[in-house]
Amino acid sequence: MLLEGRRTADRLRTLGPARLTRVNAAGRSPSDLALEVGQRLADLAADSAGRERRAVPRLEPHAAGDQLALLASDVVAEGDSTALAAALAELTALRHAL
Secondary structure: OHHHHHHHHHHHHHOOHHHHHOOOOOOOOHHHHHHHHHHHHHHHHHHHHOOOOOOOOOOOHHHHHHHHHHHHHHHHHHOOHHHHHHHHHHHHHHHHHO
């Protein structure tokens, strides 16, 4: 799970500003997709730790990789096996979509 988090974050970090904000056929950019996955990761970590869910803030597009890496590390630190499996699936799907 940690490896996939790093790989996906690194992939986002390599995308230039124009690519991070370019929308696909569904009207969503890579930074939009990263924020959506980041929110799901934050929710998984919060649920596993018994904390209240909070909204993940939208940062500048060039920060998407760092934000995702941090949220993935939260799931690793606080998640149970079910949360880790769900996070792995989310990160893998995002990396393939980029």
